[in-house]
Amino acid sequence: MVRFVVNQPQEHALVSIVLLDWSCRESFHLLDYLAAQTVDRSQYEIIWTEFYDTPAEGLCRRIDTAQAQSTRPPVDVYALMDFPPELCCHRHALFNLGIVLARGRIVCFCDSDAIVQPTFVESIIEHFRHQEDTVLHMDEVRNNDPSFYPFNYPSLDEVTGFGCINWIDGRPVGILDEADPLHSRNYGACMAAARDDLIAIGGADMHTDYLGYICGFYEMSWRLTNFGRREVWSDREWLYHVWHPGQTGNEDIAGPHDGLSVSTRALQALRSDRVQPFVESPAIVSLRTQTASPDDAALLEQLVEPAWLNQWRHDKAAPAGDMATTKRRSVTPPFGLRLSFWAKLQLMPLVAGMARRQLRVKRQAAAWSRPTGPKGRLHNGIRKVIALKSFLKRIYTFDKHWIRQCWLALALAEQRGCRELVLYGEGDAAKALCHLARHLPVEIVGICPFRTHRPEKLLGRRSLTHEQLAETDALIILAAFVDTAARLEQLRQLGIDRERVIVLR
Template sequence: MDSGDMKVLRKNQRITDPKVSLVLLDWGCRESFHTVEYLNHLVTPRDQYEIIWVEYYDRRPSELVDLQQRYESHGRAAPIDTWIVMARPKGEVFRKHWMNNVGLLNARGEIVVFMDSDAITSTTFVETILLEFKNDPDVILYIEEIRTGDASFYPFSYPNPKEIIPVASNLANGVPLGMRNFRCGLLADPSLIHWRNYGACFGARRNDIIRVGGWDEHDDYTGYIAGPYEMSMRMEWSGKRERWSFRELLWHVPHPGNDGIDNFSGPHDGKGVSTTAMEIINSRRTLPLRENPHIRELRVSMFGESAPPAVEQRPAKRHVHEPKPTSPVPSNRRFLPIEGSKAWNNDQFHMIGRFIEDTEIRVENLEYPRAFALGAYAACIAKQLNLPQERVEGIYIAAMMGSLDTAACAAEGPKCLLQQGLADLWRCEPLLTAAKVSAAKGQRYDGKGCAARGKQIPLEARIVAVAQKFDELVNLRSAGARMEFSLVWRAIEDESSRAFDPQVVDAARACLEDLVCVHLRCMHDSLGFMYPCYKYEVAKKERPEPKTQPLGEFYVLTSREHSGSRYALVPTWNDPTAFYTCFDREEILRRGQPQTAVSNYHGHNILLYAGRYFAVPHGMHEFKLAYLHRGDYGRRVLASHKLAAVKHMVLAKALKRKAAVLMLKPARSLVRRVLG
């Protein structure tokens, strides 16, 4: 392989070497780079593994550039540690083995893993790899990939692996088809080559790969007819053991060009397996047919000129008490129901959620839908605790409306609980659950400095507390550095039995993949309302869209329900406290227009507007709530929910002004006499 115009766009500059190097390949075929993001959300500390991206052609995807900039702008470590562009000619057929050797030569980890660059990984991916090599230092490690051809997963929207299970093509009764006799290699059973996905994930110690000469750069391994099985058989003959992990799985969904287009291929058996590679079973060859010169130089300096001798193989047998590989949930169980519990109408809460989202983006400068994220995090934990569907949906709404409380408290003070107010107005679920969660906000599980403790705090509130903390630590906000993902989870676990219920923390740990899925959906604007409770349809044909009508500084939204027309008064400025809804149109019209309550009261006119009383001084030509919310009036306009309170404030202001005049009058007379 000629290095030619190879470019290193980024090089790992860490002082200490990582334990694991993850090599991902691209030959101009990737349109989604989600694997990089999944690999940056692992429970393993980021300094223990590095990510190497190798591009065959002269290509620098804008998506990867944007991803790098987004992470670095928020104080996060770069998502890719080493980025290499081989810059091969555009018309040349790609060589996976060439790319693998480039990754191997630039890897600094003791263990090197070559994996599918568009796979979905779990949060324990690197943790499992380290455990497998700790248990067996001589292992050739493979991890199976569960695949589906369901086109509904395209374009990629960060699906939960549990959504893939019911439509997986290589999964039967919760067991991957290629995992039979998973401690057996190809030398013992060559028929496994057509059952297993050898290209999904291959890992070995770096020195063991160099000892057998690295990846074979022979012309027969061109295009798609290539793979780790060639390397694996040579390493088996040199004394290593092929094993498939029963602790971990990868996941893959379809995309255009999934199986290749007009593929060029070397000699194969008609089923995509290289016949040149399979000859190793009989030849017992341990070195490649064409060795990379740089790897040869390393091999000779480390192990000498001669090839590793072939070691006699013993057929592997399954142990009687060995655990069987299984998927996370039964394949006949659907993670995302098609319909909700129908205990209440969620359309109105969808409208409220969109309003909260707009407020947070405009006022708090958030870069993601926090309200929907909080609801989804809490719902994931509630589902893990096996709560009924109706209760899960109620917890989602309660967590979502927690953002409304946060915005309202910032505007009106800590005692303003809109959820409680709405629950008093509509004494029904899920608002009663939302009010319960709001009332318990700030309570600690250990009761330190709080009125309640332990099980005295409602379970819903304990779940939402963990969800809010996770969101606070993990999401990339508009300002400030975000915490590394492994540290996020450690911070939550440290507060178990103190700030948080240990049972809820354990449930959150068990569904960490679900939380990561929600987080990544947030970052890419693909998180829908009521996910993961059920598939909410935004536009239902049987329900017309709410009608919008301007009314002064407000919009009036009208929606049809079984009990009649519901009206919502939505402010044109960003103030969640001015939102109001009821079934009485006349009440909405009165509330949305200013009305004179008291005229000429000590130099003020007192107006009733949007449910509050405002004392406006004479001479003010125009009064608008938007200007008041913005702070344009300063202290000139007095406001309260009670008429008597406003009158008291106006009277106190008038008396204070009159007292000042009386005190200044003698002083003015004295000044005139002296000057006169």
């Protein structure tokens, strides 16, 4: 059932990184980031698993290149389960394949098209060195700007900038959100746990409710907490993801969920203190009961019961939206606070003013050609109209993004229990913050401009000097869309602690 393109397991690895594919990956950039880690390559192994019977061309090219150059292959193990395309993907079978193949004491399941920092593996090793009886999660920062597709190796500053949907104050929103962390955190981004613990709870649940995209290793995480392991979310390491077609799985098969794409089967296990899966893989049973050794090749033939395959056929599985339980419900907004339609309507003059200024700057910077003749003037006029339409669409999206960041900053301050705020900065960001603050139980009591010359009042609020800003006890929001690092350094030089400052990005 399982065949190998590469099979060079690292017997002494500390961490086994298991990556999933179901003939869907276009880019294999994660392997470049995993090849540039701060720990020695011998301390971790990379296991790439494929559900279907066709190897990925992009990955095979990388393997062939490494072989031609006599260098280490990009993955230590490339294993295909060899299922035909007539079957719906059951990703939990790949989780169990990864557990069986893993040689590391710690198994990490990770989004296979994410970006990770050079300290990714090191942070996992250090975490379990000090907190063994835990299950570690890392949140994922997501950017929906299509300009990053095809993948073009953006910087992390670009990923957390325009187009980012869950980033505020230098961290993912889910890490900060206390209103609905179950849905605001990405439970499907990255999880790491002891291999022995994963085997003890029976591995990934093979129930048919997990067919398609309503699935994930979070169901193992929740059963691990029922097993006595503490769930921990990293507060300094996370993954990054940029837009690509089909990233939401909307055209896929979907099992029952809570309306926000969290499996009801997994929630049932969590709330009933269940430890063992509803349906256990025979291979994991053999490992759990110690009737087979980890090196036993027969385990690969026991991963899936042959009788299950008929239930996995596309003509037998439930398409997305077919089940009554898949009716979607409104997402709880970050920090539990939603901006009303009326408040958004009141923002339109502000947005229009920002757009006018941006358009004026654009026109001044543009080098408009002045062609002669009727035909040339006509072509130039058409070009200008097309360019204007594209520019207006872009700045509308840009301004909408930054106004949302202002709202998130205020909502975060409200969650922290702050009732009085001070702004550092006096531009468009300050205008947006002052307007939005009317719709929350917070008051902006002062504004400190970046420039030394200041009027008596700014935007109807008391104008503060830098010295007065340093003396205030109120929480500070850095009202700037750009140059935030330099502004934070100015605050540091004033003796203001970073924990007292909320940044818009």
